[in-house]
Amino acid sequence: MHDDLSPLCGRFLTAADLLGRRWTGVILRILLDGPRRFGELTEAIGTISERVLSERLKDLEAEGIIERHVDVGPPIRSEYRLTQKGQDFWKVIDELGKWAERWVELPPATGSAKGVAAKAARAAPRKRKTA
Amino acid sequence: MHDDLSPLCGRFLTAADLLGRRWTGVILRILLDGPRRFGELTEAIGTISERVLSERLKDLEAEGIIERHVDVGPPIRSEYRLTQKGQDFWKVIDELGKWAERWVELPPATGSAKGVAAKAARAAPRKRKTA
Numbered sequence A, B: 001m002h003d004d005l006s007p008l009c010g011r012f013l014t015a016a017d018l019l020g021r022r023w024t025g026v027i028l029r030i031l032l033d034g035p036r037r038f039g040e041l042t043e044a045i046g047t048i049s050e051r052v053l054s055e056r057l058k059d060l061e062a063e064g065i066i067e068r069h070v071d072v073g074p075p076i077r078s079e080y081r082l083t084q085k086g087q088d089f090w091k092v093i094d095e096l097g098k099w100a101e102r103w104v105e106l107p108p109a110t111g112s113a114k115g116v117a118a119k120a121a122r123a124a125p126r127k128r129k130t131a
Helices: A006-019 A024-031 A038-045 A050-062 A090-103 A115-122 B006-019 B024-031 B038-045 B050-062 B090-103 B115-122
Strands: A066-071 A077-082 B066-071 B077-082
Touching: A006 A024, A006 B024, A006 B090, A024 A038, A024 A050, A024 A077, A024 A090, A024 B006, A038 A050, A038 A077, A050 A066, A090 B006, A090 B090, B006 B024, B024 B038, B024 B050, B024 B077, B024 B090, B038 B050, B038 B077, B050 B066
Parallel strands: none
Antiparallel strands: A066 A077, B066 B077
16 A cells, blocks of 8 residues: 555655744745844744744754854854755745735735845745756 | 835745644645545544644634535535635645655655555645636
8 A cells, every 4th residue: 555655655744744843934935045144044034932943943954954054264153054955945935935925815914024034035036956 | 124025025924834834734735636524634644633633624724725515414524625725735735745755865664654645645736727
């Protein structure tokens, strides 16, 4: 019953589980516009706690979707950027954005979001050729 | 700063938040193959509790993505099916599946999933014209 079917099934479940963690889609959306520092991500998302953002970034790093790049400076700076595996996620995010544009109606009071987040979410993700 | 940019931003955040609830992607994936009864969904997913599945279905119904159809019978039967808004989600799920196929490596012990889930996750979602 689940011989040659199971690998793809397991893959889909893994991917859905990954995206099914709060903020993951938003983090990927922002990083598709380029590398961001931790503080820039918290500012862009606005309503995420530092603890939760830190957990999500660790998850994504463990999955090989983002990587933390450290510039030894001075001053020392680190930023998060998408790996090739992460970059390749743009089509999913792009389709999610298109769907949202077609179907999501906003209640008048909750339509706005601040600064970087608004800009990041509006711009179309950069389209890249898949490997 | 967030005048004409904000509506789309809010839409994307809403859509990402919706998909960022565990099992949502998997439930939509299964329903893209056709209506399913509650018991069929629990069987297909395998590891979801009835309480959590019930919550997710209520969320999706409240968002207008699925609808519960009751056949008065006898016997009375009810099943969940995608609305047009839900059907239109197939591209997101399709791209997620493609990404998973390219990038997700399965550990040998966790590659399998049971019966309906395996079949549902393998078959390509039915492609529909967007409204």
